[in-house]
Structures are given as C-alpha cells and as structure tokens.
Amino acid sequence: MSLFGPGPQALLDDASGRIAYDPGFLAPARAGAWFAQLQAGIPWRSERRVMYERELDVPRLVASYRLSDPSLPEPLAAIATLVSVALGVAFNAVGLNLYRDQLDSVAPHNDRLADLVAGEPIALVSLGATRRMDIRAKQPPRRLLRLDLEAGSLLVMDYRTQLHYDHGIPKEAAAVGPRISLAFRVRR
Numbered sequence: 001m002s003l004f005g006p007g008p009q010a011l012l013d014d015a016s017g018r019i020a021y022d023p024g025f026l027a028p029a030r031a032g033a034w035f036a037q038l039q040a041g042i043p044w045r046s047e048r049r050v051m052y053e054r055e056l057d058v059p060r061l062v063a064s065y066r067l068s069d070p071s072l073p074e075p076l077a078a079i080a081t082l083v084s085v086a087l088g089v090a091f092n093a094v095g096l097n098l099y100r101d102q103l104d105s106v107a108p109h110n111d112r113l114a115d116l117v118a119g120e121p122i123a124l125v126s127l128g129a130t131r132r133m134d135i136r137a138k139q140p141p142r143r144l145l146r147l148d149l150e151a152g153s154l155l156v157m158d159y160r161t162q163l164h165y166d167h168g169i170p171k172e173a174a175a176v177g178p179r180i181s182l183a184f185r186v187r188r
C-alpha cells in the first residue's frame with residue numbers, strides 16, 4: 001500500500017506537502033483490543049509545562065519509546081511493524097497520547113524538525129474515541145483541513161507539511177470517551 005500515491009486517500013498533495021488518511025488501516029476488532037491493552041498496560045505519565053509564565057498540567061497523558069527498547073510494551077512492536085511495512089519507512093520511535101475525555105487536547109504545533117531525520121514522514125495511528133484534528137496552514141489565507149480521526153485509522157504527514165502546517169486536537173464541548181494516538185517517527 002502506498003498512502004502517498006494518487007487516489008482518494010490523499011487529503012493534500014502539492015508543493016506544501018502530502019497528507020494521506022486511511023480510515024480502515026486496522027480492523028475494528030484489532031483496534032478495540034489494542035486500545036484496551038494500551039490503556040491498561042502503558043505506564044502513562046502526566047507532564048507539566050510552563051506556558052504564559054505559569055506551570056500548567058499538559059492536558060493529556062503521554063508515553064514515549066524507542067522501538068529498539070527491549071522492554072517495549074506489547075503491542076507496540078506489532079503496530080510499529082504494520083505501519084513500517086505499509087509505508088516502507090523504518091520508524092524508530094513512537095510517542096503515545098491518551099486523551100482521557102473531551103477536555104484533553106493538544107495545542108496547534110508542528111513536530112520539532114531538529115529531532116527528526118529530514119525527509120521522513122510522521123504516521124499517526126488512532127484508537128478509541130474519534131477526535132477531530134485541525135491541520136492549519138501557517139501562511140495566509142491559513143487553509144484549514146478538519147479531519148475526524150477514527151479508531152483504526154492511519155494518518156500520514158510528510159516532512160514538508162511540518163514546515164507549512166500546524167496540527168492540533170482541540171477540546172470538545174460534548175462528552176467524548178478516551179482516545180489513544182500513536183505517533184511513529186524516524187528520530188535522529
């Protein structure tokens with residue numbers, strides 16, 4: 001499968017980068033089982049960050065691993081292999097986010113390019129509740145892509161998009177169940 005090929009899955013494919021979405025990357029039963037396993041089995045951390053001169057809770061729980069870590073929790077190796085084989089990319093790191101409810105979020109940002117191997121994409125696997133991602137161009141007229149990230153989906157953003165777009169998961173007004181995202185990267 002090439003998510004970067006032409007076809008209905010490409011959300012963006014121009015000089016500013018390529019973004020592709022596959023809603024059915026994982027079968028629903030497998031996505032459900034892996035969500036339950038990760039929610040219960042990952043040693044989730046809460047973090048604090050200084051923002052606007054105040055130290056605040058990061059509004060989600062996180063975890064991160066090098067894929068070469070001998071103590072990599074199950075089923076991260078299995079998911080990493082599926083994503084690496086599907087995209088033909090040797091991902092070496094995964095960052096996990098647990099959004100406990102509608103009040104958890106991630107502010108608009110781009111990935112820190114200094115941490116990434118130039119030219120390599122970022123692949124996001126979603127499990128659990130559907131959450132909206134906003135992908136907004138940095139330059140006027142600040143084009144906005146709104147995307148519902150469904151359980152079992154795979155979103156791929158190429159390296160260039162991190163120069164031209166911010167992405168974030170906004171808080172929701174209505175109640176939402178928990179969601180886990182897995183961000184696979186090729187780190188330096």
Ligand SMILES: O=C(O)CCC(=O)C(=O)O
Nearest residue numbers: 095097106124169181183
């Ligand atoms: O939860 C998501 O899908 C996005 C996560 C994200 O942007 C990040 O980990 O940097």
